[in-house]
Amino acid sequence: MRDETKYALKKTAFYFVIFTAVAWILIPIIVAFLYGFTTKTDYYNPDIIIPHSYTTKYVHTILFTLGAWEGIKNSVIVATLTIIISFILGIPAGYSIAKFIFPGRDMIKLSIVALRMFPIPVMAIPLIVLYIRLHLADTLLGVALAHTAMTLPFVVLITSNIFGSVSKEYEEAAMVFGLTRLGSFIKITLPLALPGLAAAAMFTFVMSWNEVFVASVLTLNHRTLPAQILSIMAGSSGGAAPDYYKFAAAFIMTLPAMLFIFFARKYLVTMWGITLK
């Protein structure tokens, strides 16, 4: 076989595999989204694979009759609280690990990595006892506090990485010119780290937005979106909801997170690389 043909064959095979992999990821999302807007008759017609007629009726019902809109509002509140609390706690810790050298630093870093391994969501089970006592059960703050425990190790590791990449010289120069450490942090390091921190906030948002176990265990009436959807949809027999409602729900849950990550896509691989390593 001539070298060019061999090369062309290799290239075709390569693109074929890549195409298959991308299709394997994208087709289920596209199908779920299409079926979320399909009319009942098209969905139950076995001859119609790609629906012809569309309706927003089911998305509308899920949002406004079955309480998903309330769920979205609750989810946004919980995620925002989670970002605020975990950043207030996490930024100083991340800064400290990035900028100071002190005895026990590696141990502390390692234990934060280890704490990330702890199944915080499942531990919402015993936590509910304390929450009932403190009147935190079924409150959004309660869910956000537990979500913070889940996202905090991530925020510490990610911010330490971000601050570490801001050159020490800038900060030292600022201190030479008479700024305090806090002043140079606020005036120099923080603005330079801002894009990274914004991406970290988006990831924190998505982690909280997607979490279902904690939210389902700790709330009853004030459910976040995944908890609300789970309680409507769960069960092999289809639960109470007809199929097309399930797809509409999938659409409502997936779209915001996908958009968020799209805006932070520049950081995608590095950030998950850091958090998951």
Next chain:
Amino acid sequence: MEKKTLLPYLLILPAFAYLMFFVGYPLVQALYLAFTKNGAFSLETLRRTVSDYYFWSALKYTLALAAVIVPIQLGLAIVLALLVNKAFKGKDMVIYALVIPLTISDVAAGLIWYSMLSPYGFLNKVLMNIGLISQPIYFFGYQYRSREFLAIVLAEVWRATSIVFVIILAGLQMISREYLEAAEVFGASYWTKLRRIVLPMLKPSIQSALIIRTLFAMQIFGIVWILAGRDIPVLAGEGFYQLTEIKDYGVASVYALIIAGLSILLGALYIKFLKAEYLEVSR
């Protein structure tokens, strides 16, 4: 170097204390709920848990799901990462497409795969229209439990292979080009390079990906709860069920403790490997 102060510790303390509380308190509370009765030590709750048919079934299915899903994810992720780790047209878009599932929750992933596999779902419609089957294949319902298992495997491989993929890709990008170029100078083929250089240097990434995935597989919940309910019992699902339906805080706590125990075990393994890696670097 900074002069020795308490400042770095003070900055870390709030985050550390917060985490210690949210790890420590539930553990102690769970032990109390699981092992006491009327204020005295008792194994009754534990006995009640293990005498339940669902307990052994949940343990079996949780381990079986992990044993099936994790190796598939690892294999797929390594192949994809090796393919993607070179320059080609549209690389960034391909990587973005492959990591989209990272943003999708387990509940949503379950619902998405339901749209593929339901009796009127995409797969059945396609197969029926090209004439491969005349009746829809039923994936859901207690009598089709082995297919429900398959549906969970498909959905979970679809959702969480991205995580492994990202870890492996990050590992690949850290391998210095110099090693590979040196090997090329000595005439090494692609397979030799792969076997002798890339895979050995990828070992730490593979280890951490394996452990992290196994660890999270112990907590599998949303995807199972959506696709199979209690037809396929899993540990986290039983804990959830005992707490929310039966209101048995003791038994639910036993489940939480078992998952925590498995996680601590796997986490310790992970830290051991990670520490070895740290030491190698600093030596």
